[in-house]
Amino acid sequence: xxxxxxxxxxxxxxxxxxxxxxxxxxxxxxxxxxxxxxxxxxxxxxxxxxxxxxxxxxxxxxxxxxxxxxxxxxxxxxxxxxxxxxxxxxxxxxxxxxxxxxxxxxxxxxxxxxxxxxxxxxxxxxxxxxxxxxxxxxxxxxxxxxxxxxxxxxxxxxxxxxxxxxxxxxxxxxxxxxxxxxxxxxxxxxxxxxxxxxxxxxxxxxxxxxxxxxxxxxxxxxxxxxxxxxxxxxxxxxxxxxxxxxxxxxxxxxxxxxxxxxxxxxxxxxxxxxxxxxxxxxxxxxxxxxxxxxxx
Amino acid sequence: xxxxxxxxxxxxxxxxxxxxxxxxxxxxxxxxxxxxxxxxxxxxxxxxxxxxxxxxxxxxxxxxxxxxxxxxxxxxxxxxxxxxxxxxxxxxxxxxxxxxxxxxxxxxxxxxxxxxxxxxxxxxxxxxxxxxxxxxxxxxxxxxxxxxxxxxxxxxxxxxxxxxxxxxxxxxxxxxxxxxxxxxxxxxxxxxxxxxxxxxxxxxxxxxxxxxxxxxxxxxxxxxxxxxxxxxxxxxxxxxxxxxxxxxxxxxxxxxxxxxxxxxxxxxxxxxxxxxxxxxxxxxxxxxxxxxxxx
Numbered sequence: 268x269x270x271x272x273x274x275x276x277x278x279x280x281x282x283x284x285x286x287x288x289x290x291x292x293x294x295x296x297x298x299x300x301x302x303x304x305x306x307x308x309x310x311x312x313x314x315x316x317x318x319x320x321x322x323x324x325x326x327x328x329x330x331x332x333x334x335x336x337x338x339x340x341x342x343x344x345x346x347x348x349x350x351x352x353x354x355x356x357x358x359x360x361x362x363x364x365x366x367x368x369x370x371x372x373x374x375x376x377x378x379x380x381x382x383x384x385x386x387x388x389x390x391x392x393x394x395x396x397x398x399x400x401x402x403x404x405x406x407x408x409x410x411x412x413x414x415x416x417x418x419x420x421x422x423x424x425x426x427x428x429x430x431x432x433x434x435x436x437x438x439x440x441x442x443x444x445x446x447x448x449x450x451x452x453x454x455x456x457x458x459x460x461x462x463x464x465x466x467x468x469x470x471x472x473x474x475x476x477x478x479x480x481x482x483x484x485x486x487x488x489x490x491x492x493x494x495x496x497x498x499x500x501x502x503x504x505x506x507x508x509x510x511x512x513x514x515x516x517x518x519x520x521x522x523x524x525x526x527x528x529x530x531x532x533x534x535x536x537x538x539x540x541x542x543x544x545x546x547x548x549x550x551x552x553x554x555x556x557x558x559x560x561x562x563x
Numbered sequence: 564x565x566x567x568x569x570x571x572x573x574x575x576x577x578x579x580x581x582x583x584x585x586x587x588x589x590x591x592x593x594x595x596x597x598x599x600x601x602x603x604x605x606x607x608x609x610x611x612x613x614x615x616x617x618x619x620x621x622x623x624x625x626x627x628x629x630x631x632x633x634x635x636x637x638x639x640x641x642x643x644x645x646x647x648x649x650x651x652x653x654x655x656x657x658x659x660x661x662x663x664x665x666x667x668x669x670x671x672x673x674x675x676x677x678x679x680x681x682x683x684x685x686x687x688x689x690x691x692x693x694x695x696x697x698x699x700x701x702x703x704x705x706x707x708x709x710x711x712x713x714x715x716x717x718x719x720x721x722x723x724x725x726x727x728x729x730x731x732x733x734x735x736x737x738x739x740x741x742x743x744x745x746x747x748x749x750x751x752x753x754x755x756x757x758x759x760x761x762x763x764x765x766x767x768x769x770x771x772x773x774x775x776x777x778x779x780x781x782x783x784x785x786x787x788x789x790x791x792x793x794x795x796x797x798x799x800x801x802x803x804x805x806x807x808x809x810x811x812x813x814x815x816x817x818x819x820x821x822x823x824x825x826x827x828x829x830x831x832x833x834x835x836x837x838x839x840x841x842x843x844x845x846x847x848x849x850x851x852x853x854x855x856x857x858x
Contacts, residue, residue, distance in 0.1 A: 268760060272673035273688070275729025280695040283703035283710075290705055297712055344602075350595055360844070361603045364610070367840050369789040371808045372833040376613045379822050379829075387612040390627040419609065423851065430852040472697075479699035482791040486812045493820055501795065516701045523705055524796055533705045540702045547697055551690070 284540070290533035297527060308534035319535070321510050322518035328410055329480050329514070333417050334473040338466070341421040345428035346458075359429065366422030374483045377416045378403050378490040403491035406511035413483055413512070424469050431465040432458065471550040478543055481520070484512040500525065515539065617826040624822040638827035645824065646814060648831075651807040658720045658806050659787035665727035666734050666783045671776065673730050674738030675764050679750060689739075696732035700792060708796060718801045723793045727783075734779045737850060741775025742768055778850030781843055785836060807832050 291308055293301035312319060344362055351358050365373065381388050381402035389399025402412045435458055443453045488507035502525035506513030519539070523532025616624055617638055618631040642648055676682065677689060711722040745768060753767045769776060787806075794809040805813070811832050814825055840847060 268672035268764075269676040269682075269688075271669045271728070272692075272730030272735060275669070275726065276688075276691055276695060276732075278729065279707065279726045280691065280703065280732070283706035286706035286709075287703060290709070295709075297709065347595065347599060347602075351599065358599060358603070359848075362606055363848075364837070365606060367836060368610075368833045369785075369808050369836060371789070371791050371812045372829045373609075375811060375814075375825065375829050376609055379616065379826060380609055380612055382822075385625055385627055385822070387608075387616075387629055390629060393627065419606065426848060426851050475697055475699070479701055481701075485795075486791070489812060490820070501799070516699065519701055519704075520796070524708070529705050529709065536702050536705055539699060543697075543699055543702065547694060550697070551693070 287533045287536050287540075290530050291537045293530040293533075294528075295530040297529065301530065304530070308531050311531070312534055312538065318506075318510065318513060318518055319515075322513045322515045325410065325484075325511065325513055326478060326480060326515040329413070330474055330477045332410075333414050333480075334470065334477055336414055337417050337421045338424060338469050338473060340418050341424035341469075342428050342462070342466075344421065344425050345432055346454075348425075348429055349432045359426075363422035363426060366420045366425075368420070370420075370482045371486055373420060374416060374486045375490055377412070377419075378487055381412055381415075382491070403487050404508055406509040409487065409491075409508055409511045413487065416483060424473070427465055427469065428462065431462055435461045467553060468550070471546055471553075474546050475543055475550075478539065478546075479516050480514050481516045484514050485517055485520075488512045502526075613826045613829055616822055617830050619823045621821045621823050635823070638823045639831070642814075642824045642828050642831070646810060647803065648807065648810070648828065650803065651805050651810040652831075654720065654804060655788055655806040655808065658724060658790075659784045661724045662727045662787040663780050663783040665724065666731045667776070667780060669728055669730040670734040670738060670779065671769065672761075672764060674735045674742055675760075675768050677735065678739045678742035679745075679747065679768070680760075692732045692735055696736055704796060711797065717797055719804050720794065720798055720806065722797045723787070723790065731783065733786075734783055737779050737782065738772070738775055741772045741778070745771050774846045774849060777843060777846045781839065781847055782850060784839070788836060 290301065292303060292305060294304050294308075295301040348355065348358050348362065368376075380386050383389055383399060383401045383404055386399075386402075388402070392399040400408055403409050439457050440453055443457050448456065485501065485505060489501060489504045492504045492507040494504050494507075502521045505517050505521060515535070516539070519532050519535040522528045522535065612629065615629065615631055618634050618636060619638075620635040623631065623635075677685065677692075707722070708717070711717050716722055716725075749767050749771065750763050753763045758766060789808055790806065791809055791812060794804075794806050798804045798806075798809070802810075802813075807828075811825075811828050814828050815821070
């Protein structure tokens with residue numbers, strides 16, 4: 268009964284992981300046979316590639332800003348919702364709803380909402396006398412605009428915090444209150460320690476997810492550039508505006524699947540694997556819960 | 564939620580230790596609810612604006628007005644004329660439907676074995692599944708792309724559908740977490756009644772873990788419906804084979820960006836997901852909290 272799944276792991280996971288390392292030492296464009304070139308892909312990657320530094324920097328920016336902002340908002344919202352005695356299900360649904368919307372739909376919606384000329388956000392800002400910025404069309408604001416999107420869809424993390432907050436034994440709060448702890452102290456000494464495992468989990472999963480950040484950035488560039496369309500090649504618009512949204516995985520896509528430098532793309536994938544692997548190891552070590560006998 | 568209210572003795576203790584005036588309780592209640600209402604309005608506003616814009620004529624979307632006048636219901640129809648939208652929906656249904664069906668056939672038995680049967684290397688297999696589930700798809704995309712190119716299936720969605728026949732790591736993980744909660748005594752009883760592994764699985768495990776199987780099916784369906792990277796890599800060259808989420812990313816009116824029709828398509832892509840969610844909300848939330856990971 269396990270055989271098909273084992274075959275699946277071998278064919279679609281173990282084999283490509285190993286083959287990827289092999290391809291990373293070759294030059295390969297699908298047409299000619301792979302040509303062994305030693306470490307040349309890696310030398311090029313670390314010393315000459317004109318955009319890999321910008322791409323890695325953008326991804327790192329998102330990891331450092333997007334992940335904590337999303338987690339803090341999700342925690343605050345979960346806190347606000349646990350205190351809702353009535354209609355808890357209603358509030359939970361309202362704040363979770365955006366997370367449910369397909370990512371392509373929500374990012375297309377955001378580029379529309381924040382479009383500088385006629386978008387509702389700048390229209391509302393104008394009503395109160397503020398001249399709205401260029402958002403997704405401004406290299407300095409494109410990534411912060413993606414953070415706003417990330418906050419809007421924080422419901423996926425909020426749900427996990429909510430479940431954990433509702434598990435905090437009420438008796439501990441009461442005991443702390445009897446000992447004279449005020450609300451802030453109760454949060455610090457009762458709630459937060461209880462949330463710690465979930466928090467760590469959210470951070471590591473958030474980092475791993477953000478290291479592969481692709482869809483929202485690619486679609487934002489494509490729609491905001493005004494050059495999306497059935498006939499437009501994605502590699503012409505990725506990164507718009509001015510490479511500010513070019514993420515590491517987008518660069519891998521451009522090299523591998525627009526330029527068909529599959530060997531080079533494999534070397535970019537190896538580097539991604541090593542970086543992700545560090546966080547994955549952290550997660551697996553910290554959470555014995557991922558072991559066969561435990562539960563998350 | 565009522566079960567979580569403080570017990571009566573504690574409540575008296577609370578009020579003697581820290582006397583809180585009736586008025587400040589009321590004020591706090593008002594402040595918290597006001598905050599919730601304002602935030603809810605902000606969170607729902609984007610959806611409202613998208614919906615309203617989908618009813619605006621293309622000339623009106625180029626103005627700053629936020630309310631449709633007159634209401635133009637033609638965008639939904641026009642979108643179907645401008646791009647092969649019906650075809651894209653059919654592709655999405657095929658991709659998501661077959662992927663989910665194949666996933667269930669292969670992953671339910673695998674999860675059962677991992678949850679309930681002692682076997683050698685179980686730890687190693689489980690570790691591989693967790694790592695496969697969490698690693699970015701870009702890490703293995705190059706060799707997989709080359710493999711499907713050699714099989715002549717690039718340009719279609721089959722490279723995204725067929726692997727589900729051999730199990731999906733995330734689904735196996737999710738299902739296993741559900742199966743672990745079934746007491747082993749039930750399985751033993753079914754075995755004594757003469758059931759083999761498949762009998763136990765079909766007669767005991769699946770019926771008892773129905774919410775888990777439903778959650779795995781929903782996640783798998785959503786994952787395929789929402790997928791952008793997969794269709795981009797395998798099917799971008801062939802617009803006839805695009806799923807609708809990918810088509811939306813490429814959508815554009817016939818004369819430059821037309822926000823009215825674009826928002827209509829956006830609503831159409833999101834609608835099926837939201838409808839399924841409202842029918843299966845509890846199952847869905849349980850799935851997220853049990854694994855901590857969204858499909």
